[in-house]
Amino acid sequence: xxxxxxxxxxxxxxxxxxxxxxxxxxxxxxxxxxxxxxxxxxxxxxxxxxxxxxxxxxxxxxxxxxxxxxxxxxxxxxxxxxxxxxxxxxxxxxxxxxxxxxxxxxxxxxxxxxxxxxxxxxxxxxxxxxxxxxxxxxxxxxxxxxxxxxxxxxxxxxxxxxxxxxxxxxxxxxxxxxxxxxxxxxxxxxxxxxxxxxxxxxxxxxxxxxxxxxxxxxxxxxxxxxxxxxxxxxxxxxxxxxx
Amino acid sequence: xxxxxxxxxxxxxxxxxxxxxxxxxxxxxxxxxxxxxxxxxxxxxxxxxxxxxxxxxxxxxxxxxxxxxxxxxxxxxxxxxxxxxxxxxxxxxxxxxxxxxxxxxxxxxxxxxxxxxxxxxxxxxxxxxxxxxxxxxxxxxxxxxxxxxxxxxxxxxxxxxxxxxxxxxxxxxxxxxxxxxxxxxxxxxxxxxxxxxxxxxxxxxxxxxxxxxxxxxxxxxxxxxxxxxxxxxxxxxxxxxxxxxxxxxxxxxxxxxxxxxxxxxxxxxxxxxxxxxxxxxxxxxxxxxxxxxxxxxxxxxxxxxxxxxxxxxxxxxxxxxxxxxxxxxxxxxxxxxxxxxxxxxxxxxxxxxxxxxxxxxxxxxxxxx
Numbered sequence: 001x002x003x004x005x006x007x008x009x010x011x012x013x014x015x016x017x018x019x020x021x022x023x024x025x026x027x028x029x030x031x032x033x034x035x036x037x038x039x040x041x042x043x044x045x046x047x048x049x050x051x052x053x054x055x056x057x058x059x060x061x062x063x064x065x066x067x068x069x070x071x072x073x074x075x076x077x078x079x080x081x082x083x084x085x086x087x088x089x090x091x092x093x094x095x096x097x098x099x100x101x102x103x104x105x106x107x108x109x110x111x112x113x114x115x116x117x118x119x120x121x122x123x124x125x126x127x128x129x130x131x132x133x134x135x136x137x138x139x140x141x142x143x144x145x146x147x148x149x150x151x152x153x154x155x156x157x158x159x160x161x162x163x164x165x166x167x168x169x170x171x172x173x174x175x176x177x178x179x180x181x182x183x184x185x186x187x188x189x190x191x192x193x194x195x196x197x198x199x200x201x202x203x204x205x206x207x208x209x210x211x212x213x214x215x216x217x218x219x220x221x222x223x224x225x226x227x228x229x230x231x232x233x234x235x236x237x238x239x240x241x242x243x
Numbered sequence: 244x245x246x247x248x249x250x251x252x253x254x255x256x257x258x259x260x261x262x263x264x265x266x267x268x269x270x271x272x273x274x275x276x277x278x279x280x281x282x283x284x285x286x287x288x289x290x291x292x293x294x295x296x297x298x299x300x301x302x303x304x305x306x307x308x309x310x311x312x313x314x315x316x317x318x319x320x321x322x323x324x325x326x327x328x329x330x331x332x333x334x335x336x337x338x339x340x341x342x343x344x345x346x347x348x349x350x351x352x353x354x355x356x357x358x359x360x361x362x363x364x365x366x367x368x369x370x371x372x373x374x375x376x377x378x379x380x381x382x383x384x385x386x387x388x389x390x391x392x393x394x395x396x397x398x399x400x401x402x403x404x405x406x407x408x409x410x411x412x413x414x415x416x417x418x419x420x421x422x423x424x425x426x427x428x429x430x431x432x433x434x435x436x437x438x439x440x441x442x443x444x445x446x447x448x449x450x451x452x453x454x455x456x457x458x459x460x461x462x463x464x465x466x467x468x469x470x471x472x473x474x475x476x477x478x479x480x481x482x483x484x485x486x487x488x489x490x491x492x493x494x495x496x497x498x499x500x501x502x503x504x505x506x507x508x509x510x511x512x513x514x515x516x517x518x519x520x521x522x523x524x525x526x527x528x529x530x531x532x533x534x535x536x537x538x539x540x541x542x543x544x545x546x547x548x549x550x551x552x553x554x555x556x557x558x559x560x561x562x563x564x565x566x567x568x569x570x571x572x573x574x575x576x577x578x579x580x581x582x583x584x585x586x587x588x589x590x591x592x593x594x595x596x597x598x599x600x601x602x603x604x605x606x607x608x609x610x611x612x
Contacts, residue, residue, distance in 0.1 A: 080269045093577035110272040111303065118310070118338070119268075119303055125337035126302075139576030157268045158301035189333045190301070191326070 009058035036214035083154030295322025398501030402463035418520025464567035471571025507556035
């Protein structure tokens with residue numbers, strides 16, 4: 001069953017064409033990674049899927065809803081269906097880690113009190129954070145812990161889709177691989193569908209179930225990891241040959 | 244989107260609950276309440292909770308059911324589908340250790356009072372340390388490689404010249420207000436002309452210096468703090484240090500010197516504008532012509548009053564600039580800290596200026612100036 005279906009997306013920055021009619025589908029339970037050189041519009045595409053930007057034309061269907069036609073109120077309600085991990089984590093700096101998660105539970109699900117605490121503790125354990133991290137402020141966390149905390153926040157409502165923007169950027173190789181493992185285990189445990197923008201070649205090769213390569217406004221490759229590694233396109237060659 | 248349904252079947256000795264449909268975090272609370280309500284006064288009943296018709300669920304539901312089962316012996320959960328079973332296992336695995344509740348952030352009053360007092364004292368000590376480093380730095384400031392002439396000029400433009408419009412507006416209004424109030428009272432005694440003395444002396448000696456210092460503290464002092472604070476967070480200051488460039492000579496001294504060297508000029512400007520405001524009101528309210536006003540001003544306003552006002556300028560300026568810079572360098576960690584430090588900077592420097600002014604008042608009175 002396809003969770004996301006994008007068709008004929010055209011995006012422009014002023015006059016510069018970023019996407020020239022790209023179409024793709026993401027299936028349930030997939031780890032769908034988007035790669036591309038910088039400036040190829042990976043992040044733009046991600047932002048269009050979570051309604052932070054509007055494409056110039058085209059349509060995006062998520063869970064069967066045409067999200068580009070949503071009214072503001074509908075969009076707000078629908079946003080419960082996805083969680084987003086931003087590149088810079090974007091944890092609220094004036095709140096502790098626990099409060100960062102609690103605010104989502106309270107505002108969207110009206111869960112408060114000791115049950116919320118328990119739920120938060122469970123989420124933190126799920127993303128592999130030690131219990132003491134709960135009462136720390138984002139500025140007191142290391143880069144890897146920040147990403148994990150942000151992931152726990154994205155998971156607060158247990159959305160069916162998680163969008164990750166450069167999940168391993170700024171992490172050392174060991175933390176990066178640990179984060180990859182975490183993504184795999186969450187997919188297995190919760191059945192979440194992942195859409196990941198990354199240029200970490202290891203992440204892409206190790207965890208993707210499907211790779212989409214953007215280059216020069218078009219999709220130059222869409223398929224599994226094995227095929228991608230063999231694809232003769234110069235961009236994919238340079239991407240994989242650095243290994 | 245909430246469409247969980249709870250079917251209840253009650254017999255004499257048992258309670259049968261069937262949870263149907265979709266039960267996810269976003270629609271969690273309603274169903275939770277419903278179940279808790281149903282389970283009230285059921286201590287002696289055998290309770291079956293059937294989850295076989297849950298089509299969609301997540302960890303909140305699992306965590307809640309697990310907790311329920313742990314708390315009450317008479318509950319039996321039935322109808323697990325394989326995915327639900329694996330979710331239960333996952334939740335169980337991650338909630339094994341019993342943990343204390345989150346530590347509340349609010350500490351007891353006495354502790355907060357103690358910490359606060361200690362922090363204030365520590366702040367003051369580190370300010371004196373900063374002051375010390377400035378004095379030491381002063382020794383090598385006038386070496387050619389340390390004296391940043393162009394940054395000083397740039398800072399003079401930013402912190403003094405660009406402040407002139409707002410200083411002029413505030414000074415003009417203060418001149419107007421003081422004259423107006425003075426005229427109202429003095430007119431009653433037929434001493435309207437003494438308004439000129441009042442305005443001339445109070446403005447040049449006290450009001451203009453103080454007002455200008457407050458405006459500059461809120462404007463330029465605050466901008467020093469936030470500029471340096473941002474540089475601290477983006478690690479620009481660290482970068483500078485690693486390149487062997489001293490932040491003291493590149494960032495700190497230009498700002499302090501710029502303000503210390505030029506604040507007296509800004510105050511002089513404020514003196515003039517405020518007196519002009521006074522002249523205008525004197526003419527409109529009391530019918531004192533400009534010539535008359537200036538003549539009276541010349542005889543009543545001794546030069547010493549103006550000089551006393553201007554003499555205080557470098558001290559005020561130093562306090563404002565050094566506190567602004569000091570607070571900026573104290574910024575740590577998050578962007579929130581910039582806001583906090585900027586507030587501290589403005590509050591501290593305005594207080595310091597007023598305290599300094601009071602000290603001068605005592606000294607000058609003692610000296611009979």
